[in-house]
Amino acid sequence: MASIKFDKVIKSYGDVNIIKGLDLDIQDKEFMVLVGPSGCGKSTTLRMIAGLEEITDGKLYIGDRVVNTVHPKDRDVAMVFQSYALYPHMTVYENIAFGLRLRKMAKDEIDRLVTEAAETLGLAHLLDRKPKALSGGQRQRVALGRAIVRKPSVFLFDEPLSNLDAELRVQMRAEIANLQKRLGITSVYVTHDQVEAMTMGDRIAVLHDGELRQVGSPLDLYDSPANVFVAQFIGTPNMNVVKMTISDDGQQLVHPDITIATPAQWKEGIDARKGKEVFVGFRPEHVREAEEHEWTNTADISGVVKIVETLGHEVVVHMALDHEQKEFIAKMDVHKTPQIGSTINLHINTDKLHIFDGETQERL
Template sequence: MASISFKNVVKSYGDVNIIKGLDLEIADKEFVVLVGPSGCGKSTTLRMIAGLEDITSGKLLIGDRVVNNVHPKERDVAMVFQSYALYPHMTVAENIAFGLKLRKMPKAEIKKLVDDAADNLGLGHLLERKPKDLSGGQRQRVALGRAIVRKPSVFLFDEPLSNLDAELRVHMRAEIGKLQKRLGVTAVYVTHDQVEAMTMGDRICVLHKGELQQVGTPLELYDTPCNVFIGGFIGTPNMNFITIKVSDDGASFTSDVFSGQIPAAWAQAAAAKKGQDIIVGYRPEDVRAEDEQKCANRASFGGEIDIVETLGHEVVVYMNVPGHKEKITGKMDPHKVPRSGDKMTFALDLDKLHMFDSETKKRL
């Protein structure tokens, strides 16, 4: 069993705390993605699992064994790096087999394991080539093969696709996901790419400034962000935010852009904030041109188009709205592309609002 448990784990460099009391449970055979902005501590967390970073305090368990002081090679984990870390003078077969040779395994067993891994990864015809003769995607598959043959209990991935082009990244993230399920191993995957996080993980763990902000399935994080940071971080384009004032009776609200009725789903939360300011967030897909917005409970506002991004299946518009400092992002029918400088009226689906406390920034 290869569950992973962080119990109040702290990682410090001198007086600087990089990881601040991390509590996290990763189930056996689960694919968990660690995501967050640069410097949030996600790679440090991965390296602590691998044993490449010491733990300042707390406990880290793999299975039922505390591994704080266990040597990396005794942890039964395999790590795939962003840089591939292949030996340039070795062939593909030799790179894949390198760790097995260090263990002094029989040659026949090594050959079988290398051949099986190569077949799984489509590398059978490349076994005699050197890394310089391979594409980026092929090199990444060799790095995966080197990890597979060890038959570890835990796979660790440190931004393994960041050096690949967009099309190959799509292919490789699907391949990694299928491989993990087929092998039935626990996987922890670090990325700064939201698309990778949303499409690959059984659960996503979002870190910010060394603290775990929220853990959940991709849809849980998207639909119910626990605070303003998660709301703004998960989703592309980013969630819009605006401060509103709840009426004294808690039934309606006003703001410097639009006003409306408090949605029924937020009635209880709004009632606790009568006469007070709160932060509301709303996704770009819930802001449409007025003639496209079909919902019943909506608020309209005028704006001037600043930037237009035509994506084929949809158009993303960034608009300037009088009285509001930040641009508001919305989406439009791809066959009705506006131009920069056009003045338009937009409508927001109020039933899709997310409400956050203006002081704590936590979800109400």
């Protein structure tokens, strides 16, 4: 098995830096998820590990070895792509065995490894079928099987579930996560879907514009986002973020529609910024009607209902503040769904606030 380390890695195309000095340590046997919006550099990062993209500057380690100039076939990694990349004229058995045959492995050993992988993935009864006779989920399992039989030091996954329907995605992400735990192989998984990231990864690395914005466990990122970008990217629905001004005495956070007494846990950071602007974040589950909570410290907020999304167990309500048409979101009891166009009065749980510097957008 192997750890992976990016040491000030830069990837450029001409004068354009795609990856801007990446420092990231991925531990042995860890399931690391790279997440971020389209164009953030996550797939490029994965392809550098695989050796499919050259590194412009910095060092990339797999284990104790610098692999900047090591050929892809000599890196001991296996990659599962967004497209299944199966050979249509080959059976499931032949697709899984293809890489082993290229290595001129003995037939008995190939049989053993393919059978073992097929049983692990529930494919044993499908070994004689060709890809056109398989469902999307079965094809994805074949692609996984082809990677597993190589017994690599590192698994790389490049958005492998994006071609599947919603129900199958949920099933497959659980299967991949469980498989990785059983095999104990260091794995790097790329996705733009933060729900996948939150449910699968031991840790998540959030990339934006070629830079690492935060790395940590799913709960670390959710409960303590390092900056406004991570705060709004991680979590569904998005965190509400409102620009407010710290009062001159530091006792309040002020906005035309909201006034919040300075929470004790933020006092030190706020006292250093008296009179300045900050970004104040609060998640939709921390906005409630008065009778629906038992919070001790709250602030009032009201808004005009613009959109109502009924999810069955709850309703997500999009509202606009009075003095600006900035939207904020609350999760509410589905049996108390408000009418579109109505004005409702709510409480914010101020013990659950997130506060960020008005200029750097970093957490205080």
